[in-house]
Amino acid sequence: MAKKKYYVVWNGREKGIFTTWAECEAQVKGFTGARFKSFQSEAEAKAAFSGGTTSVSPSKTKRSTSAKKEVDVVAEVNWDSISVDVGCRGNPGIVEYKGVHTQTGEILFAHDEIHIGTNNMGEFLAIVHGLAYLKEQGSNKPIYSDSMTAIKWVKQRKAKSTLDRNERTAYIWSLMDRAEKWLQENDYQNPILKWHTEKWGEIKADYGRK
Numbered sequence: 001m002a003k004k005k006y007y008v009v010w011n012g013r014e015k016g017i018f019t020t021w022a023e024c025e026a027q028v029k030g031f032t033g034a035r036f037k038s039f040q041s042e043a044e045a046k047a048a049f050s051g052g053t054t055s056v057s058p059s060k061t062k063r064s065t066s067a068k069k070e071v072d073v074v075a076e077v078n079w080d081s082i083s084v085d086v087g088c089r090g091n092p093g094i095v096e097y098k099g100v101h102t103q104t105g106e107i108l109f110a111h112d113e114i115h116i117g118t119n120n121m122g123e124f125l126a127i128v129h130g131l132a133y134l135k136e137q138g139s140n141k142p143i144y145s146d147s148m149t150a151i152k153w154v155k156q157r158k159a160k161s162t163l164d165r166n167e168r169t170a171y172i173w174s175l176m177d178r179a180e181k182w183l184q185e186n187d188y189q190n191p192i193l194k195w196h197t198e199k200w201g202e203i204k205a206d207y208g209r210k
Contacts, residue, residue, distance in 0.1 A: 005076070006045035011035040017045045022078040022142045026191045077200060078193075079103035082130045083144040086122035087207035092163055095119070095172065097126035099133065100205045102144060109133050117163065117172035123150030124159050125172075126205075128179040131188050142191040146203050151192050157183040 007018045012027035012034050021038075028034035039045040081102045088095055095117035098110035109129055114122075123145050130143045131154075145151055153159040158180060165173050195203040202208075 005038045005040065006042050007036060007038050008045050008049045009034070009036045010049070017042075017049055020078055021076050022081065022191050022193070025193070026140070026142075026189060029191065077102065077144075078142055081142045081144055081193075082108060082134065083195065083204040084123065084126035084130055085146065085203050085205035085207060086119050086126060088119050088122065092116050092118050092169075095122040096207075097122045097129070098205050098207075099126060099130045099143075102204050105204055114172050114175070116168050118161060120147055120149045120153070121159065121161050121163065121172055121176060123147035124153050124161075125175055125179055127151065127154045127192060128182055131186075131190060131192075132182060134190055135186065135188060140189045142193050144193050144195040144203060146195040146197055148194055151194060154183065154192055 004019070005021075007021065007024035009015050009018065009024060009027045012031050014027050018024045018027070024036055024038075028036050037048065039048060079102050082099050083102045084097060084099045086095060086097045093116065095114045096111055099108045100106060101108060111125065111129070124147075127143055127145055127150055134141055134143070159176050161176070163169055163172075197203065
């Protein structure tokens, strides 16, 4: 088990000391001028936040230092989260997706096979489904996906698939349009995070078809 860390946020959406990377990331990711640092003990974190001798002065913390620190802590998984993945047969091809609790593997939601679509479209739909599910639960838990393309589409609130719109693809495009509409009409605080397969193994929602 990874050693517990404490994250000090001097400048972010909320300032303070956080005990998980997901909580810290929610405050600093995309926040202009964010300043934060991880510490090995709560005492060090408290001293740093209050300006004690172990602190790193926020005024002297460079963006490059913050970026490096974000990379350093990426090896920690927030297990109290949702992981999503897609099962494809061909790309384009038959697509299905599901979302599971990252720690337990319990299936929280799923969509049956869609006649034709792409992997990234399925990932996009799964993430948005996860956001809607968590909003209904009143939860700010993070969502993991192993598709950077789909994560980017969600954050831009616009999917940029090149799959042709025709009779065969009409159903998945209707789902995509509905997902985009949801993103445009709803706000969310859930961090959407990249699952690092090379470090953590297959994402917990994996269909095992590779």
